[in-house]
Amino acid sequence: MSSVQAKSSRSQAAANGPARPRRVRLRPAWAGRDMSLEDFEKADCQEGWRYELIDGRVEVFPNPELPHDMVLEWIQGRLFAYRDAHREVINYVSSCCRVFIPGRREATCPQPDIAAYRDYPYRLPREMRRWQVFNPVLVVEVLSEEYHRKDLVRNVALYRQAPSLQEYWVLDPRDAGDHPTLRVYRKRGARSWQRPIDVPFGGMYATPLLPDFALVVNPTA
DSSP states (O other): OOHHHHHHHHHHHHHHOSOOOOOOEEOGGGTTOBOOHHHHHHOEEOTTEEEEEETTEEEEEEOOOHHHHHHHHHHHHHHHHHHHHOTTTOOEEESSOOOOOTTOSSOOBOOOSEEEESSOOTTSOGGGOOTTTOOOSEEEEEOOSTTHHIIIIIHHHHHHTOTTOOEEEEEEOSSOTTSOEEEEEEBSSSSOBOSOEEEOTTOEEEOTTSTTOEEESOTTO
């Protein structure tokens, strides 16, 4: 390329403004890579996988199988019904949220199967409706066989650090998909859990967090 052509190309690039950064497409091969929160939030995702940003690194998990989905649909339905009847207690339930954990060395935002919110800001301007702006009082995870340590170890520690979070429910359908058990972590103070509460299949769980709510652990009842 001649010097005249190079100068012309630079002039054209300057006229067009700075080049836009390429939009990242997340896929399983991205597991373990460093990534900024900005790039993560703008990324496209290969379907069939779930992506989380934990301490600035991408973690990747396959979409769960049917036993997980059946239990998830059941507990989500129960929380939707409670929300509709008790909007003064929880006014929003989401299955695609991110929970931002403060005080970590890099951006950390696990994505629970379900989260329930007490003060979802419906009246905020659209540009301010970001997951960082508001935080849940309850999160629910349903275990998968291959990745249960994520919810039983990693997330127990992470959710403990979320100041707004009052309870963490773990439903376990691994032994029998239609006979799950429930483990509940309740906050004691701002950032510590009480001893876990274990509820067997068919048992009932009630909590002061959700007045008038009684959960019988049986998706087929």
